Amino acid sequence: MASVQTRRGGARGAALRDLAGRWAFMAPAAALLGLTLAYPIFYTIQISFSELNLGTFQPDGFVGWDNYRTVIEDDRFWQALRVTAIYLVAALPLQIVLGFSIAWLINAEWQGRGVVRALFIIPMVVAPVVAGGVWRMILDPLWGLANHLIGLFGLGPVDWLGDPTLAMATVVIIDTWRWTPFVVLIATAAILALPKEVFEAADVDGANWWYKLRWIALPLLMPMIAATFVVRWLGAVKMFDIALAATGGGPGHATAVINLFIYDEAFRSLRFAESSAMAIIVLALTMILTGLFLLGARRLERRY
Amino acid sequence: MQSNHSGWRIDRRAALTAALALIAAAPALAQEGLGTAAAPVEVRMIANEAFARQWQTAMVPEFNKKFPHVKVTIDGVPYNELLAKSLLDVTGASPLYDVIIADDPWTPQLAQTGSLLDLKKDAAAWTDKDFDWDDFNAAPLAASSWNGVQYGVPLRSNMLLMFYNRTLYQKAGVPEPTPKLTWDEYMAQAPKLVQDTKGGGKPDAWAIGTYFMRDVLTPTIWQTILNSNGGQLLDKDMKPAFVTPDGIKALQTHIDLVKFAPPGAASHGFNESLQAFRQGQVATMFMWGSVFKGTAVDAATTTLKPEQVGIQVMPAGSKGPGAHRGIWSGVVSKKSKNPRAAFALLQWLSSKEGEKWHANTLGVFPARKSTLAAKPESDWLVPVYAALQQAYEAAQAGQMWRPRHPKSDAVQQALADETARAISGQATAEAALKAAAARIERVLR
Amino acid sequence: MSTQARSDERPTLGHRLRIAGGLFACAVFLFPVAWMVVTSFKMPRDIFTTPPKLFFTPTVDTYIQYFGHAEVMKRMANTVIVAFGSGLVSIVAGAMAGYALARLPIRGAPTIGVIILLSRGVPPIALAVPMFLVARKLGLTDQHITLILAYCTFLIPYVMWLMRGFFLSLPPELEESALLDGCSRFGAFFRIILPISMPGLVSTLIFCVILAWEELLFALVLTNRNATTIPVAIAGIAGDTVNGANWGALTAVGTLTVAPVVVFALAVQKWLIKGIADGAIKG
Structure with missing residues (x-):
C-alpha cells in the first residue's frame, strides 16, 4: 500500500491524519452530491409510490406498486426500452471506435492540429434544438441538400425521417455526429499522455503497427477507453433532446427513446407519479448495466 | 403531506376571505390596488416565449398609458414547458406570477388545483360596467371556463x-x-x-x-x-x-x-x-x-x-x-398579491378598446364580435376576420x-x-x- | 523532447495520409455546422427552397436584431457564469475524488465513488421538479448559484470517472517520490499530479463547460428571468407557436453560442501540450 509514515512516534495520530487526508479528497464531491441529490432522489422514490397532488406537488396517499404496475402494463414503455436498446447498441460502439480513430488521426503532428482539435468540438456545442433542425433541413426530401446531392446521381428521394428504420439510423447518425467529438476530446488527451519511450523502443525492435496498436497502445489506453465508454453510456441513456428535435420520437414510435417517453409523460401529460416510477425503473436498469460495465472495465484494467 | 394539503386549504380560504374583503371595500376605494406614483404595484406574468417579448415591449407601454402605476413584467417560457412551469408556480405557497397565459386546453388543468380566481365572482367588483362579456364569441370565451366558472379572458385567439x-x-x-x-x-x-x-x-x-x-x-x-x-x-x-x-x-x-x-x-x-x-x-x-x-x-x-x-x-x-x-387566455392566480392590478391588465387587453388596439397594432386576432365586425386598419385582415368569425361559429x-x-x-x-x-x-x-x-x-x- | 524534432523524424507518406484523414474527418463533422452558419445569413424565405439555395443575398439582420438585444446578451453572460462556474467547481471536486479512487486506498471510498457515478443513472427529468421545489423552499430559484449546483450534480460524476482513468495511467512512482520528499498529499496532488495531468484536466474541463453551456431542462425549470441561459432563448425561438420557428434567428443564435466555446477551446489548447512537456521534464 502507498501509505507513508514519516515518523514512528505518534504513528496512531499520523495514521488518523493520513486517513482524514485521504477522505478529504473524497469529501467535497460526496458532500456536494449528497446535499443536492438526496432530497430529489428521495422525492422521486416517494412520488413513484404515491398519487401526486397537482395542487401541492406533494404525494397524496400511498398507492403501493400501482404506478409501477401501470408502467409495466404499458406496451409503450417496453417499446421505448427496445428503441433505447437499439439506439445504444448502434451508437455507442460506433462513437467509441470512431472517436479514438479520429483522435489518432488528428493527433498527427503539424502546425494546424491545435485548430483542428478546437474546431472538432463544435458539434457538441450546437444546441440540440438547432442541431436537430439543421439536420432536418439537410435531410428533408423536399428541400434538403442530402437528397438534392443524391438526386444528382439519379437516386432518391430518400425519406430519412419518415421511414421508421431510416429514422432510427438518422437519429444514430445525428447523435454520433454530436458526441463523437467528446470521445475525440478525451481520447486526444489520453493518446497525448502515452509514454513515447515505449513506442520508440518498439520501433527500435522493429515492431509493426498492428503489434504496437494491439500490444502497446490498446493496453495503455484501456482505462481511458473504459472510462470514456462509461461516461458516454451514462450520457446516452438519457438522450432525448436530439430525438425530440429531429423526429419528435416518430414516425410512430420508431425513435421514442425511454427518456423522451418519461419527458412526455411528465411535462406533456403531467403524469409525474408514473414518470417517477419509470425513472426509478430506468435508474435500476442503468445501475445494473453500469455495474456490469464497471466489472468488465476492472477486468480489462487488470488484464492489461 | 397531509399537513401540506390542509395548509393549502387554509391558504385558499385566506385568499377567498381577502378577496371578499376587497370586494366589500371596493366601491369606497375605487383605485385601491392599482398603485400610486409613490407606491406602484407589480404584476408578473408567465407567457409563451413566442409573444412574451412583443407584449413586454409594445403592449405593456400602451397599458401603462391608462394604468401608469402598475409595473408589468412578463417572463417568457418555451411552449413545451409552459404548462408544467405555470403549474409548479401557481401551486406554490407564494407564487411568483400573478397572471398566467394559458393555452386552450389548460384551464381545467390549472383550475383543478384550486388556485385560480373566478373572474365573474371574485373580480366582479373590479369589472368595468361597459366590459361586455356577451360581446365575446362563445367559443373563444369558453376556452377559459370550466365547470361553469369563468377563469379567464381570451387574449390571443387562433x-x-x-x-x-x-x-x-x-x-x-x-x-x-x-x-x-x-x-x-x-x-x-x-x-x-x-x-x-x-x-x-x-x-x-x-x-x-x-x-x-x-x-x-x-x-x-x-x-x-x-x-x-x-x-x-x-x-x-x-x-x-x-x-x-x-x-x-x-x-x-x-x-x-x-x-x-x-x-x-x-x-x-x-x-x-x-x-x-x-x-x-x-x-x-x-x-x-x-x-x-x-x-x-x-x-x-x-x-x-x-x-x-x-x-x-x-x-x-x-x-x-x-x-x-386554439385560444390563449389570461387567468389570475388566487394567491396574487395584486389581483386587482392583474385583472386590470386582463380587462384592458380584452376590452373592446384594448382588443381593437391589440389587433390593429400587433396583428393579434380578436375574440369579440364587435371587433371582428368592424373594419380592421390593415386590409389583409379583412378575409382573416371573415374566416375567424365563421370558424368561431x-x-x-x-x-x-x-x-x-x-x-x-x-x-x-x-x-x-x-x-x-x-x-x-x-x-x-x-x-x-x-x-x-x-x-x-x-x-x- | 520537442514536438518539432519528432515530426522531422518521419515526414512519411503515412504521416501525410494521417493528416489528410484528420482533415477529412473534420470536414465531414463540420459540414452541418457550415450549413448552420450559411443559413444564419439567409432571409427566412430563402431557407427552405427546392433546390437548396447556395447563392442568395446575404443578410445580417438577424444578427443585428439578436446581438443588439440586451436580453440575449444578458442570457449569454448568464450562460458564461453558469458554465464556467459549474465547470470549475466540478473539475476541482471531481478531480480530487477521481484521485482518491485511483490512488488512495480507503475503505468505502470505491463504494461511494460507484454510488456517485450511479447517481447519473437517474433521468434528469425526474430530478428537475424536486430540485425546483427545494430551490423554492430555500428561496433560491432564478439564481446563478442554483444552476451551478444543479449542473455540478451531473458534471462531478463524469469528471471523477474520467480523471480516475487519467490518474490510473500515470506512473505511481511520481507521487511516491514526492511524498518521500516530504510533500503532503495535497501538496503532491496539486503540485505534481495535477500539472502533469493537464491534457486530461483541460479536455475534461472543456467537456464540462460544454455540457453546462447547452443544458436546457434545468435552466428552464429553475430560472425565470435573472439567471436564464441561452438554450432557453433558443428553445423559445424554436417553439414559436404563433408564426412558425424562425430558422434564420435559430441558426444565428446557434452560431453566436458556438463562438465563445470555440475561442475558449483554442485558448486552452496550449495546455494540452504544456502538460506533457512539464511531465516529461519532471518525470
Whole structure:
C-alpha cells in the first residue's frame, strides 16, 4: 500500500491524519452530491409510490406498486426500452471506435492540429434544438441538400425521417455526429499522455503497427477507453433532446427513446407519479448495466 | 403531506376571505390596488416565449398609458414547458406570477388545483360596467371556463383554418374552395393539385401541407373531420367515443392526405408544412390562422403575395364546416398579491378598446364580435376576420376543441402517439383508435 | 523532447495520409455546422427552397436584431457564469475524488465513488421538479448559484470517472517520490499530479463547460428571468407557436453560442501540450 509514515512516534495520530487526508479528497464531491441529490432522489422514490397532488406537488396517499404496475402494463414503455436498446447498441460502439480513430488521426503532428482539435468540438456545442433542425433541413426530401446531392446521381428521394428504420439510423447518425467529438476530446488527451519511450523502443525492435496498436497502445489506453465508454453510456441513456428535435420520437414510435417517453409523460401529460416510477425503473436498469460495465472495465484494467 | 394539503386549504380560504374583503371595500376605494406614483404595484406574468417579448415591449407601454402605476413584467417560457412551469408556480405557497397565459386546453388543468380566481365572482367588483362579456364569441370565451366558472379572458385567439394558394389552384384548373367545400370533394380534387408546374417531368407542387408527424397537434386534423361530421372525442361521461365508423373514416382521411403531400411529409408538422406553403409548393394548408401575416404579407418570410393566399374554414362534413380552437387566455392566480392590478391588465387587453388596439397594432386576432365586425386598419385582415368569425361559429356548433378535462394533455398525448403509428403505417386506423381509446380510458379512470 | 524534432523524424507518406484523414474527418463533422452558419445569413424565405439555395443575398439582420438585444446578451453572460462556474467547481471536486479512487486506498471510498457515478443513472427529468421545489423552499430559484449546483450534480460524476482513468495511467512512482520528499498529499496532488495531468484536466474541463453551456431542462425549470441561459432563448425561438420557428434567428443564435466555446477551446489548447512537456521534464 502507498501509505507513508514519516515518523514512528505518534504513528496512531499520523495514521488518523493520513486517513482524514485521504477522505478529504473524497469529501467535497460526496458532500456536494449528497446535499443536492438526496432530497430529489428521495422525492422521486416517494412520488413513484404515491398519487401526486397537482395542487401541492406533494404525494397524496400511498398507492403501493400501482404506478409501477401501470408502467409495466404499458406496451409503450417496453417499446421505448427496445428503441433505447437499439439506439445504444448502434451508437455507442460506433462513437467509441470512431472517436479514438479520429483522435489518432488528428493527433498527427503539424502546425494546424491545435485548430483542428478546437474546431472538432463544435458539434457538441450546437444546441440540440438547432442541431436537430439543421439536420432536418439537410435531410428533408423536399428541400434538403442530402437528397438534392443524391438526386444528382439519379437516386432518391430518400425519406430519412419518415421511414421508421431510416429514422432510427438518422437519429444514430445525428447523435454520433454530436458526441463523437467528446470521445475525440478525451481520447486526444489520453493518446497525448502515452509514454513515447515505449513506442520508440518498439520501433527500435522493429515492431509493426498492428503489434504496437494491439500490444502497446490498446493496453495503455484501456482505462481511458473504459472510462470514456462509461461516461458516454451514462450520457446516452438519457438522450432525448436530439430525438425530440429531429423526429419528435416518430414516425410512430420508431425513435421514442425511454427518456423522451418519461419527458412526455411528465411535462406533456403531467403524469409525474408514473414518470417517477419509470425513472426509478430506468435508474435500476442503468445501475445494473453500469455495474456490469464497471466489472468488465476492472477486468480489462487488470488484464492489461 | 397531509399537513401540506390542509395548509393549502387554509391558504385558499385566506385568499377567498381577502378577496371578499376587497370586494366589500371596493366601491369606497375605487383605485385601491392599482398603485400610486409613490407606491406602484407589480404584476408578473408567465407567457409563451413566442409573444412574451412583443407584449413586454409594445403592449405593456400602451397599458401603462391608462394604468401608469402598475409595473408589468412578463417572463417568457418555451411552449413545451409552459404548462408544467405555470403549474409548479401557481401551486406554490407564494407564487411568483400573478397572471398566467394559458393555452386552450389548460384551464381545467390549472383550475383543478384550486388556485385560480373566478373572474365573474371574485373580480366582479373590479369589472368595468361597459366590459361586455356577451360581446365575446362563445367559443373563444369558453376556452377559459370550466365547470361553469369563468377563469379567464381570451387574449390571443387562433383557429385551425384552411389556407389555399390561388395560383396553384388556377394552374390545376380546380375551383377555389368555398366554405361549402366538403371533405369528399376536397379529396377528389387533391390528385389534380399534385402537379408539375415547371415542366420538369415530375411533380413540383403538391396538394396539401399539414400536421403528420408525431406531435400533440397532429390529431387535431382528424378530430376536426370527426367534429364536422357531428362526432366527438369524448362523450358526456368523459368516455372515449371516437372508435366509430365516423372516427375511423376521419383518421383514414388524415392518413390518405399524406398521398397528396410532398415527399417526406410524414415527418412534417407545424414548421415544415408552413415552409412548404410559403415556398408555393403546396396548394392547401390546414394551419393556425396566426401564421397568415408571415405567410401572405411579410416579404422576408414568404414568397407569396397577399392576393395569392386565400383563407377560410376547414372543409365541411355532414354537419357543416370544420375548425379547431386554439385560444390563449389570461387567468389570475388566487394567491396574487395584486389581483386587482392583474385583472386590470386582463380587462384592458380584452376590452373592446384594448382588443381593437391589440389587433390593429400587433396583428393579434380578436375574440369579440364587435371587433371582428368592424373594419380592421390593415386590409389583409379583412378575409382573416371573415374566416375567424365563421370558424368561431363552427367551433361552437360542433364543440371543436380539445377535451375539457384536468387530464386533457395526457389524452392528447395518447391520441398523438396512436395517430403517429397509424400515419407511419405501423397500425391501421381502426387498431390505432382502439389502442388510443383503451389508453385514454385508463388515463381518465 | 520537442514536438518539432519528432515530426522531422518521419515526414512519411503515412504521416501525410494521417493528416489528410484528420482533415477529412473534420470536414465531414463540420459540414452541418457550415450549413448552420450559411443559413444564419439567409432571409427566412430563402431557407427552405427546392433546390437548396447556395447563392442568395446575404443578410445580417438577424444578427443585428439578436446581438443588439440586451436580453440575449444578458442570457449569454448568464450562460458564461453558469458554465464556467459549474465547470470549475466540478473539475476541482471531481478531480480530487477521481484521485482518491485511483490512488488512495480507503475503505468505502470505491463504494461511494460507484454510488456517485450511479447517481447519473437517474433521468434528469425526474430530478428537475424536486430540485425546483427545494430551490423554492430555500428561496433560491432564478439564481446563478442554483444552476451551478444543479449542473455540478451531473458534471462531478463524469469528471471523477474520467480523471480516475487519467490518474490510473500515470506512473505511481511520481507521487511516491514526492511524498518521500516530504510533500503532503495535497501538496503532491496539486503540485505534481495535477500539472502533469493537464491534457486530461483541460479536455475534461472543456467537456464540462460544454455540457453546462447547452443544458436546457434545468435552466428552464429553475430560472425565470435573472439567471436564464441561452438554450432557453433558443428553445423559445424554436417553439414559436404563433408564426412558425424562425430558422434564420435559430441558426444565428446557434452560431453566436458556438463562438465563445470555440475561442475558449483554442485558448486552452496550449495546455494540452504544456502538460506533457512539464511531465516529461519532471518525470
